[in-house]
Amino acid sequence: MTDYIERKAAFDAAQEHFCDSARTLEAIETLPAADVRPVVRGRWERIDGLDELDPRMRCSVCGSVETPLARHRFCPVCAADMKGGESDG
Known part of the structure; x- marks a missing residue:
């Protein structure tokens, strides 16, 4: 499983x-941010x-x-994950 960090x-x-290296800090600062969103769970009723x-x-x-x-x-309209869990939406 992939971990996402800030x-x-x-x-x-x-x-x-780790270090005070300006190059290391600059490299971390330029990392692309992960494009994530909260998971919405639903079910077919x-x-x-x-x-x-x-x-x-x-x-x-x-x-x-x-x-x-x-x-x-996944719901084709709202993209809710239909694994049978409770609705969070």
Whole structure:
């Protein structure tokens, strides 16, 4: 699993614990920041009130409606991770 760190934390650690080399600090300062976002978890829920033969399901985060064959690991509308966890959205 990849670890993501803050640039300031790396800069401070290098300054306090490793060395005072201006080149080392400059190299850390120019590292690209990780492009990350919080994970939103959802689940596919049966739509209340539909006929028992109607297989459509709804995203618990955004309400997007999908059929069982089209259900994805991620909601195609809001990108919620559909591993069956509780909705954080």
